[in-house]
Amino acid sequence: MRIAFVSFETIHHRDSETNERLWGVIDLLCERGHEVHVCCAQFWAGEKTTVERDDVVYHGVSVGLEARRSFLCRLPFVLRSIGPDVIHAGATPPSQVLAASTGSTLCRVPLLVEWYGDDLEDDRLTRWATGRPDRIVTPSRLVRTWIREIGADGDLIDVVPNHVDLELIKETPPGDAADIVYARRLDDGANLESFLLALAELRDRDWQATIIGDGPQRGMYEDLTRDLRIEDRITFVGDATLEERIAAYRSAHVFVQTAEFSVFPTELLWALACGCVGIVEYHANSSAHELVEGRKRGFRTTSEQELADAILDAGDLEYRDVDDAFEPFGRRPILERYLQTYRDLQQEYGLL
Incomplete structure (x- = not known):
């Protein structure tokens, strides 16, 4: 054709x-x-x-x-x-x-x-x-x-x-990322503070988080982790290649999406296909919730407290490093x- x-x-x-x-x-x-x-x-x-x-x-x-x-x-x-x-x-x-x-x-x-x-x-x-x-x-x-x-x-x-490239996912070995991953450009729309405030609610729990991405608000978010006294449990890794991100998603258990604007959450899709449990904070101008609706390995939240609760609930679900349910993608x-x-x-x- x-x-x-x-x-x-x-x-x-x-x-x-x-x-x-x-x-x-x-x-x-x-x-x-x-x-x-x-x-x-x-x-x-x-x-x-x-x-x-x-x-x-x-x-x-x-x-x-x-x-x-x-x-x-x-x-x-x-x-x-x-x-x-x-x-x-x-x-x-x-x-x-x-x-x-x-x-x-x-x-x-x-x-x-x-x-x-x-x-x-x-x-x-x-x-x-x-x-x-x-x-x-x-x-x-x-x-x-x-x-x-x-x-x-x-x-x-x-x-x-x-x-997403399902073959590339299967060919890429899991890395050594933390339990929870966030990935996006760190700009005004990242809304990373929702994620960080939810993690602060879980200080007494055992977790480590990785934040992938760079941008003009990175310094502000790093300062916020220190203000919340959780900086020793969060790693900012900056920009990463697709293969590096896949490796991180395959090793993590949870992927969190909190951005206020997203016509399509591509990184969330990669993470879900890599087996992550998806947690999405609902926003009127984001379609991210569409990927987790009706899925047992997905949560939709509307507040930092609900986000913290969802992270705890996600811990009860089995770990996977690939999810065949996303073959249609x-x-x-x-x-x-x-x-x-x-x-x-x-x-x-x-x-x-």
């Missing part, structure tokens, strides 16, 4: 959650042998308008990120020159969804839009964009609700979570969901 992706900004321009999500899908498709084209702003030097990297053909629709208007004007005609079976567009900026829709009409093929939701704006242009795709994919029910509230047809929205099952969506759209267009 030939799939044309539309993403004005790419992971080669900026490493964002939205770009990582889209390039994760591209990687899965290339791995399966599909023909992938990406229409984007040029990120390479020289006069070539197309380059091939890692089995992906990149089409420089505009020269750099400053030429957005040129990108939007030229995009429909570049798409027609590619002749795709399906057009798969990112939702940011929403103006590219409108241009991709015109390209979809020229090519007479369906348009799927990947709406990750981490930079969603409720403005006129976004509302127009929600009505153009034949299908919208979001990472969580939370983002689906946001898109519906802006004006999208709920029947056209599919929820497809991020994926593996690379192959998630790819199959996308491929089935492509086929369904093609069938609706009479292309199959």
